[in-house]
Amino acid sequence: MxxxxxxxxxxxxxxxxxxxxxxxxxxxxxxxxxxxxxxxxxxxxxxxxxxxxxxxxxxxxxxxxxxxxxxxxxxxxxxxxxxxxxxxxxxxxxxxxxxxxxxxxxxxxxxxxxxxxxxxxxxxxxxxxxxxxxxxxxxxxxxxxxxxxxxxxxxxxxxxxxxxxxxxxxxxxxxxxxxxxxxxxxAGQPAAEAGEADEALIWETDMIADGRTDAGQPQEPIALGCPECRGGMYEVRTGRAVHYVCHVGHSWSPESFVAASDDGIEEALWTAVSAMQEKITVLRGLAAHAERTGDHDRHRIYRSEAERVHRDSELVRRRVLGAGRHGQETGRAPADRSVLDPD
Missing domain, CATH: 3.40.50.180 (Methylesterase CheB, C-terminal domain)
Structure with missing residues (x-):
């Protein structure tokens, strides 16, 4: 038994x-x-x-x-x-x-x-x-x-x-x-005889262990992209639990998916800030050149555009830094910490 x-x-x-x-x-x-x-x-x-x-x-x-x-x-x-x-x-x-x-x-x-x-x-x-x-x-x-x-x-x-x-x-x-x-x-108590594992469980365990499987795709396609590889994803329900798995096997619980999405959003915002800063640098250079050559109209246009991009950049920067200081602004759960922290 x-x-x-x-x-x-x-x-x-x-x-x-x-x-x-x-x-x-x-x-x-x-x-x-x-x-x-x-x-x-x-x-x-x-x-x-x-x-x-x-x-x-x-x-x-x-x-x-x-x-x-x-x-x-x-x-x-x-x-x-x-x-x-x-x-x-x-x-x-x-x-x-x-x-x-x-x-x-x-x-x-x-x-x-x-x-x-x-x-x-x-x-x-x-x-x-x-x-x-x-x-x-x-x-x-x-x-x-x-x-x-x-x-x-x-x-x-x-x-x-x-x-x-x-x-x-x-x-x-x-x-x-x-x-x-x-x-x-x-421990040691009698257990029932094992039943058949469902196809979604077989698919996921095979993909993690071997990277391939003969089992069918798990359950329902869902309109989400994997934060790790951007591949299409499926929704898998196990009793009351739900999680998402992509076609190569990355798996996401709902809260971990939200946390990863927040990371992606923050990365995209910092990329935008960097791009805007580069644009400001070029526009200020063009404004300075126009001023040196006496082209006052172009100087005014470039300087005005640089100031506009600078204001937009500061708005994005404050949003990113504000979310970093106050996690509640994005509704983001606190990031997990490694249990290398002894307690």
Whole structure:
């Protein structure tokens, strides 16, 4: 009989403290493997596994591509690679498309676990900004797995837990100190037989793992362009969760899409400011030349046009800088922070 023996944990900003609290309380004979993904900044290596090991009753190691997971161990993702679980409980790394602007992404691990381990999975979402993990946790539940969420009121950054709870309202919610107890109670319990993964889940997990798939395109085309590659996008609904995926596999939760769009708008505005500044420089040069040659009409025209472009440039500049100082002006959610921030 299948049992719940694969625990996938995702978090971001503020998740370190919750992870340490959970791992310190898990029993040494836990009959399940634990896979951890947090939003790691790109780099040659991460000290996260070493840091968590100081608080954990279980061995904590950095995940290894191609290695099969073992019960009673904690495996931690590496920077700039998605951590996946595949057939036969074998871990895989992928340099595939970023999801929600990050690699590794929580949704990526959760979807892979949902596809290949189904009812055996326990998904856990911890502190973090925005909403990575919500659609992935919905996929875990849709495939028969269990869902646990850190209480958003306790989380240092409640965005991820709150979004996960909105997507999976049936999930068990608890402070980090109680999540270890819930995990322990759930681990090793009988699980239902796995059902068939839907085509959208197969398409996405194949594209992230291999960059190709025989599955049909996921669900409904939508009139959005991918902020990463500008490709056409599809809307995918998993229970109450919705996310968008482009034809090459970039995936976006709604909040991460809005944040990326804001970045694109700001970049475009700064490009406009730069272009206007160049125009002002040329117009002032033409005005000066006209004045030197005694062409007063052209001098007046060029100087007037330079002043007009300067006013427009200042309006755009104030808008960009104002939005940077006051995020509420654009309605933009605060950017997520790497959990290299120790708490």
């Amino acid at each position: 299948a049992r719940r023996d694969l625990i996938v944990v995702g978090g971001s900003a503020g998740a370190h403290a919750a992870l340490r609290s959970i791992l310190a309380r898990l029993p040494v004979d836990l009959p399940a493997a634990v896979l951890v993904v947090t939003h790691l900044a790109p780099g040659p290596r991460s000290a996260l596994a070493d840091m968590l090991a100081t608080s954990s009753a279980l061995p904590v190691v950095t995940a290894v591509d191609g290695e099969r997971v073992r019960p009673g161990r904690v495996y931690v993702a590496i920077p700039d690679r998605h951590l996946l679980i595949g057939a036969g409980d074998v871990m895989r790394f992928s340099a595939g498309p970023r999801e929600n602007r990050v690699r590794p992404a929580v949704d990526t691990l959760f979807r892979a676990a949902a596809r290949w381990a189904g009812p055996r999975v326990i998904g856990v979402v911890l502190s973090g900004s925005l909403d990575d993990g919500a659609a992935g946790l919905a996929a875990v539940v849709e495939q028969g797995g269990a869902a646990l969420i850190q209480d958003p009121r306790e989380a240092r950054f409640p965005g991820m837990p709150a979004a996960a709870l909105a997507a999976v309202p049936s999930a068990a919610v608890a402070p980090a100190t109680d999540l270890a107890r819930l995990i322990t109670q759930c």
